[in-house]
Amino acid sequence: MMPPVEGAKDTRMTKRFAAALLSTLAVGITPSAMAQAPDTFRAGAIVVEAPWSRATPGGAKVGGGYMRITNTGSEPDRLVGGSTVVAEGFEVHRSTVTDGIARMEPVTGGLEIGPGQTVELKPGAMHAMFVNLRQGLKPGETVDGMLVFEKAGALKIAYRVGGIGAQAAPAAANAHQNH
């Protein structure tokens, strides 16, 4: 086989770079160094703050998403669906541990956020569940996702990924690196 000429090699490199870039964009996961995700997302009267997730153990098929959702409007709205680039499904669950039993129940009919109300999705309470993960979540990553509200419509958000046992949103990646 003939060795490729210089020009062809360049083209191939460029193509490969473009492919890599495209796949990164498509997958929507950026390493922490590049993460510039603002932590407040708005659509209509809905404000979503500090979405975050936890790193998942090897082989895990589910992940959890947490955030604060505030309805600044005068009418109730509902979180009726969502998606992430890392999983097939998105569900909202309420998890409780009472009398030594861990229970999880799906929130059916959408999660209502009343006018002026803030609903917090956090460990030990409510969480978004990423169902059938295509890949594990690693600390420091940012995962792109979408929330769908009945009235406010679709809202693109990004989850910061903390450690496996994290109890709160990880510090902003950039702030962390400057110190």
Next chain:
Amino acid sequence: MLALRIIRWTAWALVAVAIFVGTGIAVGWFRTEWLGQQPPGAVTSTGTPAVGGPFSLVNHRGERVTQDTFKGKPTAYFFGFTHCPEVCPTTLFEMSQHLKELGPDADKLNVVFVTVDPERDTPELLKTYLESFDPRIIALTGTPEEMAAAAKAFRISYRKVPTEGGNYTIDHTSSLIVTDAKGELVTLIDYHEEAPSALAKLKRAIRG
């Protein structure tokens, strides 16, 4: 007047029984209502609740294990499953932290994660899952029947709950069960328990 005598004796006997029952009820009521004592529960002959009976399962390396495998060291058992977004990874993460804190003493303790979802949690999957935690933690699975027997032995309750798209989640007992080197119950660690308290219990189990 034999008939009258029998009636009289019977009446007195009934009065005696009524007094006996009445006293019993009164004493019981007095103890629970006034003294705040709990009625006695089931007690085994050893004085230890019967938790941690016989089981036979397969570990994440594919080896058959029984309750005897873990005798000789105190053991912390936790029941959960890998399709569990929060409680199970958190518990395993905290156990990994405890093992780190225990230092060399950690080798005097078995930590065992038993799946309540044997259909999805194969030994291979459990092996991959455990790679994210302390390497001393052991995971167990088996057939649904073997798992049910183990759950019964440990007084663990679990229940499948269907979710969207034909999936399911499992409600389950989330407390850690700590046994001594003979496999008898020493203590329970609640999911909400603070780390220092949990660590103190593990240290006590190790000291014996």
